[in-house]
Amino acid sequence: MGIRIVKAGVLTTVQDAGRLNFQANGFSVSGTMDQQAANLANLLVGNLANQAVLEYSIVGPTLVFTKAIVFAITGAISTSYLNGNEIENNKAYIASKNDRLEIGPMLSGRYGYLAVSGGIQVPPVMQSRSTSLKYHLGGFNGRALVEGDFVNVIEPFIRVPALEDRAIPVESFDQDVTIRVTAGPQSQYFNQDELDQFTSQTFWVSNDTDRMGMRLTGNTIETSGVPEMLSEATVMGQIQVPKNGDPIVLLADRQTSGGYPVIAVVASVDLSKLVQLNPNQSVHFKMISLTESQQLNRQMIAKREQLAAKFDAEANSGVDTRVVARRVARLFK
Amino acid sequence: MKPSIIPVGDTAVDVVFENKIDPIINSQIRNLQSKLEQEAITGITGFLAAFRTLTVFYNPMQISWPELKSILTKESQHLDSALHTEKTIVHLPVLYGGEFGPDMVNIEKQSKLSSSEIINLHSQPQYLIYMLGFLPGFAYLGGLDERLATPRLANPRLKINPGSVGIAGTQTGMYPIESPGGWQIIGRTPLQLFQPSADDPFYYSAGDYIKFDAITVSEYQAIQHDVEQHQYQIEVEKEK
Numbered sequence: 001m002g003i004r005i006v007k008a009g010v011l012t013t014v015q016d017a018g019r020l021n022f023q024a025n026g027f028s029v030s031g032t033m034d035q036q037a038a039n040l041a042n043l044l045v046g047n048l049a050n051q052a053v054l055e056y057s058i059v060g061p062t063l064v065f066t067k068a069i070v071f072a073i074t075g076a077i078s079t080s081y082l083n084g085n086e087i088e089n090n091k092a093y094i095a096s097k098n099d100r101l102e103i104g105p106m107l108s109g110r111y112g113y114l115a116v117s118g119g120i121q122v123p124p125v126m127q128s129r130s131t132s133l134k135y136h137l138g139g140f141n142g143r144a145l146v147e148g149d150f151v152n153v154i155e156p157f158i159r160v161p162a163l164e165d166r167a168i169p170v171e172s173f174d175q176d177v178t179i180r181v182t183a184g185p186q187s188q189y190f191n192q193d194e195l196d197q198f199t200s201q202t203f204w205v206s207n208d209t210d211r212m213g214m215r216l217t218g219n220t221i222e223t224s225g226v227p228e229m230l231s232e233a234t235v236m237g238q239i240q241v242p243k244n245g246d247p248i249v250l251l252a253d254r255q256t257s258g259g260y261p262v263i264a265v266v267a268s269v270d271l272s273k274l275v276q277l278n279p280n281q282s283v284h285f286k287m288i289s290l291t292e293s294q295q296l297n298r299q300m301i302a303k304r305e306q307l308a309a310k311f312d313a314e315a316n317s318g319v320d321t322r323v324v325a326r327r328v329a330r331l332f333k
Numbered sequence: 334m335k336p337s338i339i340p341v342g343d344t345a346v347d348v349v350f351e352n353k354i355d356p357i358i359n360s361q362i363r364n365l366q367s368k369l370e371q372e373a374i375t376g377i378t379g380f381l382a383a384f385r386t387l388t389v390f391y392n393p394m395q396i397s398w399p400e401l402k403s404i405l406t407k408e409s410q411h412l413d414s415a416l417h418t419e420k421t422i423v424h425l426p427v428l429y430g431g432e433f434g435p436d437m438v439n440i441e442k443q444s445k446l447s448s449s450e451i452i453n454l455h456s457q458p459q460y461l462i463y464m465l466g467f468l469p470g471f472a473y474l475g476g477l478d479e480r481l482a483t484p485r486l487a488n489p490r491l492k493i494n495p496g497s498v499g500i501a502g503t504q505t506g507m508y509p510i511e512s513p514g515g516w517q518i519i520g521r522t523p524l525q526l527f528q529p530s531a532d533d534p535f536y537y538s539a540g541d542y543i544k545f546d547a548i549t550v551s552e553y554q555a556i557q558h559d560v561e562q563h564q565y566q567i568e569v570e571k572e573k
Binding site for chain 1: 339341343344345349352379380382383384385390393397398464465466467469470473510529530534535538539
């Protein structure tokens with residue numbers, strides 16, 4: 001009952017919302033890089049938004065479903081085939097037993113997601129199914145998938161209501177993106193010229209970019225006015241400036257604490273756009289207020305909830321026990 | 334000095350105290366965290382206590398920023414530096430010197446003390462855990478006797494065994510998992526300081542105290558056996 005990996009692709013791992021409860025113990029949060037894309041993939045197949053999915057990068061995996069299942073791929077755009085027939089991103093499909101799904105190289109974007117109805121089943125470690133590559137824990141035996149692996153699925157269901165309507169338009173990935181940020185906790189220590197430069201200049205994504213962080217190059221930012229700092233908590237999307245002046249955006253596998261000054265923090269609404277950037281792409285930052293950032297985040301979540309409600313409403317034509325169960329589960333969330 | 338309240342993105346906020354390593358500041362941070370925990374405020378999703386900051390994580394869909402800010406402002410107004418909560422002292426048995434403490438000789442040279450004097454000085458204090466970070470369960474401890482302060486190794490080791498206890502400058506601490514590092518290794522605990530499959534994977538958290546207890550080779554072996562059989566009971570002392 002699950003998925004057999006024929007070709008692993010690049011950095012294909014099991015991820016969920018992350019190991020949120022142990023950051024204070026020094027254990028990295030991990031979880032999906034593009035949480036919005038992973039949530040969407042889950043909603044398309046009728047799962048709760050935060051169930052475990054497969055995340056892949058650069059080249060997707062080729063796999064065989066060992067049982068009929070509903071699946072969807074989201075995030076980075078690739079050319080993908082189900083038994084040789086081209087399929088689209090952001091759309092739910094039904095696969096039969098022994099069907100072969102081939103996810104090709106990413107054409108735009110960096111991280112793609114495969115959700116299956118029921119969700120990926122691996123034993124939770126420290127309350128999460130995320131893979132910690134650094135500590136070889138969680139996910140599938142603490143590692144990226146390789147050819148021949150067999151990944152279980154939590155009671156796959158082969159019927160979701162209104163399958164043909166479970167699709168949303170694919171947004172294109174722009175070449176030059178503007179990422180909205182709020183002022184960082186140490187932004188007060190940078191002088192106005194440095195702050196102006198930060199939001200007016202073009203940065204480039206360096207090759208030195210992975211699940212831990214994204215290094216940016218451009219005109220360097222002066223940190224001489226910043227006093228020595230004691231280590232404190234890190235957050236996803238914080239933009240810290242080490243002494244060499246090239247900013248680093250901390251991402252899912254970031255260290256739990258850090259001692260570099262944080263000039264800005266990426267707005268939640270734009271995290272998805274940021275993590276999908278590839279090396280050598282350009283990026284600009286735009287400073288917005290905390291109020292605006294939270295307003296945008298609220299709108300994004302409301303949109304997702306509307307989508308979930310729409311899928312659920314379509315399910316009402318016939319009473320599906322699974323949908324009822326999911327609603328009950330939501331009440332207790 | 335009153336703490337300031339500074340947003341860290343749209344889902345976290347720092348309560349920032351004076352910029353120094355100080356047990357009084359640390360206890361204020363802990364008192365603030367325990368006050369907020371007791372109130373069980375809807376929308377607060379987690380805490381991370383560090384040297385001079387308490388980071389509060391929240392869900393802005395459940396609690397608004399102005400609301401959270403006013404709660405944090407109010408609660409951080411009159412923070413007592415005294416400990417209202419029990420003091421938790423976690424005892425870690427350590428075999429000092431020999432094969433497990435290859436750098437003991439460097440501490441002897443630096444401090445001009447004998448190894449038994451060093452062991453006494455190192456195993457006497459209750460070390461305050463200011464924060465955890467760097468590695469899972471890695472504790473930044475305060476309270477090392479100044480006479481034991483020794484610079485890091487000039488050539489860091491590629492591999493330090495889990496359970497190793499060391500000194501780096503004025504800091505002391507232990508490695509819960511294998512890691513490269515430049516600490517002067519003076520001993521090892523037979524305990525597994527990180528147990529990912531346990532309900533609680535860590536024996537201690539920020540604000541607890543660590544007390545090292547010197548043990549002999551045969552005690553080390555006996556404890557190691559108990560640990561492997563999952564029969565070891567760690568000694569945790571509570572002080573009012």
